[in-house]
Amino acid sequence: xxxxxxxxxxxxxxxxxxxxxxxxxxxxxxxxxxxxxxxxxxxxxxxxxxxxxxxxxxxxxxxxxxxxxxxxxxxxxxxxxxxxxxxxxxxxxxxxxxxxxxxxxxxxxxxxxxxxxxxxxxxxxxxxxxxxxxxxxxxxxxxxxxxxxxxxxxxxxxxxxxxxxxxxxxxxxxxxxxxxxxxxxxxxxxxxxxxxxxxxx
Amino acid sequence: xxxxxxxxxxxxxxxxxxxxxxxxxxxxxxxxxxxxxxxxxxxxxxxxxxxxxxxxxxxxxxxxxxxxxxxxxxxxxxxxxxxxxxxxxxxxxxxxxxxxxxxxxxxxxxxxxxxxxxxxxxxxxxxxxxxxxxxxxxxxxxxxxxxxxxxxxxxxxxxxxxxxxxxxxxxxxxxxxxxxxxxxxxxxxxxxxxxxxxxxxxxxxxxxxxxxxxxxxxxxxxxxxxxxxxxxxxxxxxxxxxxxxx
Numbered sequence: 361x362x363x364x365x366x367x368x369x370x371x372x373x374x375x376x377x378x379x380x381x382x383x384x385x386x387x388x389x390x391x392x393x394x395x396x397x398x399x400x401x402x403x404x405x406x407x408x409x410x411x412x413x414x415x416x417x418x419x420x421x422x423x424x425x426x427x428x429x430x431x432x433x434x435x436x437x438x439x440x441x442x443x444x445x446x447x448x449x450x451x452x453x454x455x456x457x458x459x460x461x462x463x464x465x466x467x468x469x470x471x472x473x474x475x476x477x478x479x480x481x482x483x484x485x486x487x488x489x490x491x492x493x494x495x496x497x498x499x500x501x502x503x504x505x506x507x508x509x510x511x512x513x514x515x516x517x518x519x520x521x522x523x524x525x526x527x528x529x530x531x532x533x534x535x536x537x538x539x540x541x542x543x544x545x546x547x548x549x550x551x552x553x554x555x556x557x558x559x560x561x
Numbered sequence: 562x563x564x565x566x567x568x569x570x571x572x573x574x575x576x577x578x579x580x581x582x583x584x585x586x587x588x589x590x591x592x593x594x595x596x597x598x599x600x601x602x603x604x605x606x607x608x609x610x611x612x613x614x615x616x617x618x619x620x621x622x623x624x625x626x627x628x629x630x631x632x633x634x635x636x637x638x639x640x641x642x643x644x645x646x647x648x649x650x651x652x653x654x655x656x657x658x659x660x661x662x663x664x665x666x667x668x669x670x671x672x673x674x675x676x677x678x679x680x681x682x683x684x685x686x687x688x689x690x691x692x693x694x695x696x697x698x699x700x701x702x703x704x705x706x707x708x709x710x711x712x713x714x715x716x717x718x719x720x721x722x723x724x725x726x727x728x729x730x731x732x733x734x735x736x737x738x739x740x741x742x743x744x745x746x747x748x749x750x751x752x753x754x755x756x757x758x759x760x761x762x763x764x765x766x767x768x769x770x771x772x773x774x775x776x777x778x779x780x781x782x783x784x785x786x787x788x789x790x791x792x793x794x795x796x797x798x799x800x801x802x803x804x805x806x807x
Contacts, residue, residue: 366744373744374704382704416740435745438703439711441633448706493634501710504740504747517706 361402361544362423364433364505365390369413374438376521382436383411385529389434389518392533396541420508424468428553430479430544431513433505440519442528445491445536447484447498448515449476450506468510471554475512478550483514483543490535512551516540619645625722626661627715628670635707637672637715639722640665650726654690655682657723661715672715674701680735688728689751690720699734702743709746721754728755 365386367373373382387410394404407419423431440446450469463470480498488494498514506513518536523529621643630638642660647653658679664671676697683691702712713732720727729751732742739748 371744435706437705437707439633439705439708440635444634446635446707495634501706501745502713502747502750502752503706503745504749505745507747515706519707520705 361397361404362407362419362426362429362431362511363390363394363397363404364407364419364431366433366435366505367413368408368411371413374436374521376438376523378524378526380436380521380523380526380529382521385436385521385526386434388530389436389533389536392537393432393434393540396537397544400541400545402541402544416505417508419505420468420510423509423511423513424465426511428551429511430547430551431506431509431511432540432544433503433513433515435515435517436529437517437520438522440517441493442519442523443491443532444494444519445487445532445539446495446517446519447480447487448501448503448506448517449473449480449498450513451500451502465510466508468508469506469513472510472512475551475554476506476514479512479543479547480514482546483516483540486539486543487516487536490539491532512547619647622646624657624660625719626657626665627672627718627722628661628665629672629711629715631667631670635711637711637718639718646723650724651682651684654684654692654720654724654727655679657719658682658692658716661719672711674698676701684726688726688755689731690724690727690729690754691731691733692716693733693736696735698732699739699742704743704745706745709742709744712742713746713748713752717752717754725755728753730754 365383367383367386369383371383373386375381387408390406394406397404405422407414407422419433420431423429437446450473469476477498484495484498488496501515503515506515516536518529518532521529622645623641624644624646625639626642627637627639630636644656644660646656662673662677662679664673664675668675674697676695678695678697679692680695681691681693685691698712702709716732717730720730731751732748733739734748742748
């Protein structure tokens with residue numbers, strides 16, 4: 361399981377008027393998600409441990425270098441109903457490949473879109489049970505981080521940095537962690553690595 | 562009192578009187594100069610942002626513009642505005658995008674930053690539109706998947722509803738391709754706009770009211786990015802992208 365706390369370094373991500381920085385909060389969320397996943401028996405690798413900012417490709421490469429990995433990128437939004445959580449999967453991309461059936465690395469997500477959708481719907485359904493007002497199924501978006509990831513990959517975005525008190529976000533972390541770990545565990549039996557693999561950036 | 566002292570006092574008195582008369586004039590002139598400078602800046606900005614000139618002979622049509630629904634859930638709603646839209650697809654696109662950028666009456670429903678400006682718009686023969694926006698579109702759009710998607714979605718759906726010839730959309734920032742809009746949404750590809758082909762043109766309207774029809778909440782659906790790279794032949798494309806893309 362590759363866990364990606366988004367942003368970091370000189371990129372703070374979304375910033376709230378109360379001084380809340382996305383890049384800091386996602387690290388705390390990641391720590392709780394990691395513990396929940398490990399308690400389910402998953403091996404977890406993080407794309408960053410501290411205030412670094414690896415490139416999109418470097419983050420994807422961590423998942424692309426493994427067989428059978430699952431990738432999850434964590435975000436805190438600038439907008440949205442406070443106290444809700446959304447899962448995004450990459451928009452449907454046209455399937456393209458050369459005569460050898462290879463997919464170019466910058467479209468590495470293409471063969472995994474079906475699996476990503478399945479994982480996304482599972483996790484979103486569990487989040488919707490815990491956080492009222494959240495959608496019941498995963499949404500699609502052209503998320504840059506997901507495009508180059510050769511694994512089932514989802515983005516989880518929590519609303520939002522505009523809460524007056526950071527504690528309002530911190531209170532969501534255990535529920536988010538539990539929904540993700542439960543969703544990934546439910547997804548595991550159906551995860552068969554597609555034969556056509558994306559390259560490694 | 563010595564004579565020279567009288568002279569000095571007299572000169573000082575004259576200077577004080579002249580100063581008292583001239584000072585308000587000087588102040589007025591400074592204010593006028595500052596106002597002129599401000600007007601020049603505003604004029605320059607208006608020239609950049611104003612809608613492209615329209616032919617008054619063009620019929621007023623009901624243009625559909627997509628702004629935020631106000632539910633806070635990332636959905637858009639369509640508003641109908643009567644505009645004398647050009648029949649030329651490039652001019653028409655500029656008109657609707659400038660109206661979209663100008664924003665709705667309720668500023669909270671904006672999807673694009675108020676300082677963002679459409680710098681250029683091109684339409685390639687294959688239906689790919691290239692919209693070049695000023696930097697505030699990237700720097701002032703709130704960072705986040707939902708907020709960035711709303712911004713792109715509002716542009717794509719407004720074009721889709723009003724300019725049937727636009728089939729795909731490429732967004733540039735100040736003439737350059739950028740990796741993401743504000744850290745999340747991928748701008749390296751093109752977005753499908755009219756995936757199903759040309760749509761019927763907006764219905765001509767009787768000239769009267771401006772913003773009209775009650776907004777209809779729309780389900781969030783991202784404009785799907787289409788690959789702008791030539792697709793190798795072997796694998797079939799689910800939604801084929803034109804090989805002579807951007």
